[in-house]
Amino acid sequence: MLEERLFEHMLDRKFILENAELVKRNCLNRGAKVDVDRFVALEEQRKKLQQEVEELNRKANVTSKSIGQAKDPAEREARKEEGRRLREETQKAQAEVDALVEQIAAVQRLIPNLSHPEAPVGGDDTANLELARGKTAVPEFDFEPLDHVELMEKLDLVDFEAGAKVAGHGFYFLKNDAVLLELALQQYAVQTLLREGFTPITTPDLARNEVLEGIGFIPRGPETQIYSVENTDLSLVATAEITLGGMLADTILDAEQLPLKFCGISHCFRTEAGAHGRAARGLYRVHQFTKIEMFAFTLPEESEAMLERLRGLECQLFDGLGVPYRVVDTATGDLGGPAYRKYDLEAWMPGRGEFGEVTSTSNCTDYQARRLNIRYRTKGEKGTRFLHTLNGTAIAISRALIAVLENFQQADGSVVIPEVLRPWVGKEKIG
RNA sequence: GGAUGGGUGGCCGAGUGGUCUAAGGCGGCAGUCUUGAAAACUGCUGUGGGCGUUCGCUCACCGGGGGUUCGAAUCCCUCCCCAUCCGCCA
Numbered sequence: 001m002l003e004e005r006l007f008e009h010m011l012d013r014k015f016i017l018e019n020a021e022l023v024k025r026n027c028l029n030r031g032a033k034v035d036v037d038r039f040v041a042l043e044e045q046r047k048k049l050q051q052e053v054e055e056l057n058r059k060a061n062v063t064s065k066s067i068g069q070a071k072d073p074a075e076r077e078a079r080k081e082e083g084r085r086l087r088e089e090t091q092k093a094q095a096e097v098d099a100l101v102e103q104i105a106a107v108q109r110l111i112p113n114l115s116h117p118e119a120p121v122g123g124d125d126t127a128n129l130e131l132a133r134g135k136t137a138v139p140e141f142d143f144e145p146l147d148h149v150e151l152m153e154k155l156d157l158v159d160f161e162a163g164a165k166v167a168g169h170g171f172y173f174l175k176n177d178a179v180l181l182e183l184a185l186q187q188y189a190v191q192t193l194l195r196e197g198f199t200p201i202t203t204p205d206l207a208r209n210e211v212l213e214g215i216g217f218i219p220r221g222p223e224t225q226i227y228s229v230e231n232t233d234l235s236l237v238a239t240a241e242i243t244l245g246g247m248l249a250d251t252i253l254d255a256e257q258l259p260l261k262f263c264g265i266s267h268c269f270r271t272e273a274g275a276h277g278r279a280a281r282g283l284y285r286v287h288q289f290t291k292i293e294m295f296a297f298t299l300p301e302e303s304e305a306m307l308e309r310l311r312g313l314e315c316q317l318f319d320g321l322g323v324p325y326r327v328v329d330t331a332t333g334d335l336g337g338p339a340y341r342k343y344d345l346e347a348w349m350p351g352r353g354e355f356g357e358v359t360s361t362s363n364c365t366d367y368q369a370r371r372l373n374i375r376y377r378t379k380g381e382k383g384t385r386f387l388h389t390l391n392g393t394a395i396a397i398s399r400a401l402i403a404v405l406e407n408f409q410q411a412d413g414s415v416v417i418p419e420v421l422r423p424w425v426g427k428e429k430i431g
Numbered sequence: 432g433g434a435u436g437g438g439u440g441g442c443c444g445a446g447u448g449g450u451c452u453a454a455g456g457c458g459g460c461a462g463u464c465u466u467g468a469a470a471a472c473u474g475c476u477g478u479g480g481g482c483g484u485u486c487g488c489u490c491a492c493c494g495g496g497g498g499u500u501c502g503a504a505u506c507c508c509u510c511c512c513c514a515u516c517c518g519c520c521a
Contacts, residue, residue: 064502068449083501
């Protein structure tokens with residue numbers, strides 16, 4: 001019961017007002033510096049002023065309506081004057097409200113989603129909690145394993161120099177069997193999800209900034225990860241999550257239609273501002289890659305089960321590939337703005353000798369739905385409610401390539417193709 | 432890129448300055464009838480907010496923003512989107 005109420009008003013102004021302490025604690029856990037008290041004070045002031053505006057509006061409406069009926073010209077003039085006075089007053093009060101709303105929104109934008117009670121509390125990724133390991137054991141090599149950059153260059157699978165020449169550092173050309181591998185990984189992911197009832201979709205690679213903001217990105221912020229297109233309100237998408245969520249913006253669905261599950265294929269563009277140096281070698285942190293993304297719209301009471309399902313699918317995909325990985329429950333400080341709970345899959349990367357993130361799945365509850373105005377209607381019930389959105393990586397090509405190549409490398413420098421990919425690659429081995 | 436026509440409630444669609452309520456239809460819900468269902472008939476039926484002890488009252492919303500006016504779906508400006516045709520093009 002309590003939880004249901006929680007979802008219903010999550011992070012709208014009323015909820016924040018009525019649960020200021022809870023919101024404050026959550027901001028602290030997430031490392032979000034937000035002045036919740038100021039929000040409450042401003043919002044209370046706004047509510048009072050808003051009521052005054054509405055009362056003035058009501059009076060002005062009454063006056064206006066009476067003019068059409070007044071016969072006497074002098075009487076009409078007098079009422080017009082009264083109307084003018086009222087409208088002027090309204091405008092003044094409204095301007096005050098607008099100014100308040102702007103200040104309130106500025107604070108509100110900084111407030112992250114609530115957090116799942118079981119999500120590990122902590123400031124950053126060092127507080128993340130390992131939940132499980134994949135079916136495949138971390139490989140023991142009887143030789144010194146190469147990292148994917150060395151492997152790919154030896155096998156003529158990539159051209160980083162040409163990428164840098166054409167588009168700058170962080171861009172690359174895939175070549176030869178790497179291209180077949182990319183296509184195979186796409187097929188493998190899409191075919192798997194098709195069997196699970198997902199609707200395959202290719203999406204635009206650009207989106208309006210409004211949509212980016214609805215999903216929770218800040219396109220023109222100082223630390224943005226987003227490429228903006230000059231002289232437009234468009235940005236290159238950092239993930240198909242943006243376009244898939246935006247696809248249903250301003251939509252009211254019937255409850256029976258839910259859940260909707262999409263499997264989107266798009267390119268992803270990231271500036272990676274300030275991320276140079278650390279783990280930046282090769283394909284790990286690049287400005288462009290292809291990604292197969294899962295996205296689900298669900299009823300509020302079904303989103304937690306859906307998150308487990310998306311995580312299960314990610315495990316299934318990487319178990320199927322034969323790539324060793326661990327599942328991590330993301331700590332509150334590392335959740336970002338929209339996620340209520342997030343699991344990452346981290347694949348073993350022999351070249352680095354450590355685990356590296358390859359997928360991420362989040363339950364964003366109604367945080368994105370509220371900002372994008374995506375609701376549902378239940379038969380026989382009055383009104384509408386915000387639905388829940390979830391996203392999860394099926395396969396991010398660049399990082400999946402690292403994991404596959406590094407784990408399947410042989411002593412002679414060749415790479416065995418995972419069995420599930422062979423139908424599309426058309427061979428058993430590269431090199 | 433050029434031309435033209437459009438954007439109205441869950442959907443379709445009327446509405447070019449003022450009768451309190453955005454016509455009508457479809458869909459949906461309820462009722463009558465029926466053994467049950469369908470059909471027919473009758474009634475109800477937009478979203479969000481505020482106030483009020485049930486009934487209710489009220490504000491905003493006709494693609495977005497701005498303007499004219501006492502009063503705008505309607506007039507003006509601007510932007511966006513959609514359709515059709517032409518041009519260009521993978």
